[in-house]
Amino acid sequence: MFAELSNPSVCMKNPQRVQEILESMVKAGSNTVQVISDFDMTLTRFAYNGKRCPTCHNILDNSRLISNDCKEELKELLDTYYPIEIDCSRPVDEKLPLMVEWWTRAHEILVHQEIKKDQLAVAVRESDAMLRDGYQLFFNHLHEHSIPLLIFSAGIGDILEEVIRQAGVFHSNVKVFSNYMDFDESGVLRAFKGELIHIYNKREGALLNTGHFQELRTRPNVLLLGDSLGDLNMADGVQDMENILKIGFLNDKVEERKQSYLDSYDIVLVKDETLEVPNAVMLYLTGNK
Numbered sequence: 001m002f003a004e005l006s007n008p009s010v011c012m013k014n015p016q017r018v019q020e021i022l023e024s025m026v027k028a029g030s031n032t033v034q035v036i037s038d039f040d041m042t043l044t045r046f047a048y049n050g051k052r053c054p055t056c057h058n059i060l061d062n063s064r065l066i067s068n069d070c071k072e073e074l075k076e077l078l079d080t081y082y083p084i085e086i087d088c089s090r091p092v093d094e095k096l097p098l099m100v101e102w103w104t105r106a107h108e109i110l111v112h113q114e115i116k117k118d119q120l121a122v123a124v125r126e127s128d129a130m131l132r133d134g135y136q137l138f139f140n141h142l143h144e145h146s147i148p149l150l151i152f153s154a155g156i157g158d159i160l161e162e163v164i165r166q167a168g169v170f171h172s173n174v175k176v177f178s179n180y181m182d183f184d185e186s187g188v189l190r191a192f193k194g195e196l197i198h199i200y201n202k203r204e205g206a207l208l209n210t211g212h213f214q215e216l217r218t219r220p221n222v223l224l225l226g227d228s229l230g231d232l233n234m235a236d237g238v239q240d241m242e243n244i245l246k247i248g249f250l251n252d253k254v255e256e257r258k259q260s261y262l263d264s265y266d267i268v269l270v271k272d273e274t275l276e277v278p279n280a281v282m283l284y285l286t287g288n289k
Contacts, residue, residue, distance in 0.1 A: 004280035009272035013262040021245045021266065022284060025221045028242065030145055030286045034216050036234045037225040039153035039160050039178075043138075045130045045273050046227075046251035053130050056155030056163070056178075057106065063123035066113045073109050077102055085199060085228075086253055088260050092200055092230070099198045103154070107179070107192045117158075117187040124162040131167050134275035138282065139169035145286050146173060148216055152234045153178040154198045175212065203233030213237040223285070225278055227251055232264055247278055 001019055005012070012018055025033060037043055040055035047053055054062055061074045081102035084095055142149050153160055157178030164170045182191040220242040222235045227249040235244055248265030249272065250257060261268045269277055 002280050002284055004277050005267070007272070007277065009269050010277060011258070011262060011268040011270060012266065014266070018245070018266050021243050022281070024243050025245065025285055026287075028221055030147060032219050032242075033221045033223060033285055034148045034150065034219040034238075035142060035223045035225070035282075036150045036152060036238075038227055038231045038234070039151050040155050041227045041251055042225050042231070042249055043131055043135065043151070043275075044163070045132050046249070046271075047273065048128070048130055051128070054127055056153065056159040059123055059127040059129055059159050059163075060110060060115070060156065062127065064126075065115050065119050065123055066110070070109055070113055074106060077106055077109075086257070088257055096200050099200050100196065103179075103196055103198045107196075111189055111191060113189070115181075115189040117181070117183045117189070120158055121162055121166070124159060124166055129163050131163070131169075132273055132275045134279050135167065135169060137279050138275045139164070139167075139171060139174070141279070141282055141286065141288075143171035143173050147282075147286075148219065149174045150212065150234075151176045151178070152197075152202055152231075154202070155179065156181065177212075199228055199230040202230055203236045213239055223247070223278070223281060225249070226265075229260060229264055245281065247281070 001022060045053045060066060061071060081098060084090065084098050139149070151160065151174065153176065155178055157176050157180040160176060160178055161170060164174070177197065179197055180193045181189050182193045184190045217239045220238065220240050222238055222241060222244040224235050224244055224246045226232065226234065232246065235241065246265045247267045247269065248261050250261050250268050250270050254270055258268070258270070267277065
């Protein structure tokens, strides 16, 4: 295969299976490939110099656009619900209503802040949000080879788009499924649009967007990137799938979660803040490696 799969951060339960999937995808050609990726802590860094990097929601939470009282309320929600989200001992169906509760309450709190649309770019610029090292190659190479990139996020679409726009990599091959803000005619946040996307209902989100996958039915080979077990369902809308290679970033609580990630993802990247391995896979699939 290639040297990057020997990196110390790489864990694979079945390297032989990974090789078979890669060979099958190479044989089919890069014009049959699509990439489906989570955003927060998958395309963005989990931490930098020992400090946690913000998610799309955190960018707003930490910004000057919301009051200190609001920040306190959002922090309380995080402290309550994040431990539940990453608790491997709880079944998903038990977590589901709690995640809906978290996202819904957070969105209600944000709506009360009357955030203005034209302030979002400043909030992103002033934040510590960082795409993972190697992001330019990742986004640019996919674009050059006309490989569709679907970013599927339980975060805030408006913020997510601004992060990749400011990084100069929001290319025409990128499509985003996320939670989008609904602004009134004077540009003030009044609600969130459509169905709530949270970490454990990405399968339903995928199936709701069958039009997107219908357009890509000539691309039955999928490279999937995620950082949670909920991300594994992002490709469920893909029609007549032939191969899927699943790469999972294990950023946090490594010992408790390592086995469940190895059982679910083909390649697990432990505390790896780069896109080095996904880039190596992508270069291999496009015949550049």
